[in-house]
Amino acid sequence: MNSYLVGCEERREALYLDPGAEVDSVIGEARRRGLAIVRLVGTHAHIDHAEGVAEAKEKLGAPYWLHEAELANLRRMPEAARMYGFPPPEVPEVDGFLVPGETLEVGALHFEIRLTDGHAPGNVTLYRPGADGEPGHAFVGDVLFAGSVGRTDLHMGDPAALLRSIRTQLLTLPPDTVVHPGHGPETTIGREKAANPFCQPGAERLFA
Secondary structure, three states: OOOOEEEEEOOOOOEEEEOOHHHHHHHHHHOOOEEEEEEOOOOOOOOHHHHOOOHHHHOOOEEEEEOOHHHHHOOOOOHHHHOOOOOOOOOOOOOOOOOOOOEEEEEOOOEEEEOOOOOOOOOOEEEOOOOOEEEEEEEOOEEEEEEEEOOOOOOOHHOOOOHHHHHHHHOOOOOOOEEEEEEOOOOOOOHHHOOOOHOOOHHHHHHH
């Protein structure tokens, strides 16, 4: 699972995206870079993307933000842990909700909040448009991977919603947009639009 440390070099502030099992490593990297983590953000609340939130909150004192539709998944973490056979993590308090259409700020960086549901009902994408010839960046959670997409057979998954999210919220972004997924390597919108079978017309048949 990919966690992300997204920092503003100008103001030395950062957000910690999807705190998982490597909390100390991410906090250490922030300190090495001279960044203060001021917010914890969840793209969604499946256990692999949220098991480290309580620990990160305790160590950093930073607030945790999530889409409201993910509260059910967050509260299911102990049950999910038992299913996978490991100790249940602490369920953290949520300090604020991510609202699609609004903007999330960290330092001088601004991210559009986009609802990209389907893998999870409140999976969000944080999109920072490109500027001055540089590409934009999209942190997409588990909706889109390099060459694939997130599972829809988990609790509250929805294949039709997943494809709609990809088509309306991601494939409409500039092709050079860098995609930072919740699992696997980075890719670009253009690459996925050209080669990912789930980004082609008629992809519904892949879920049949």
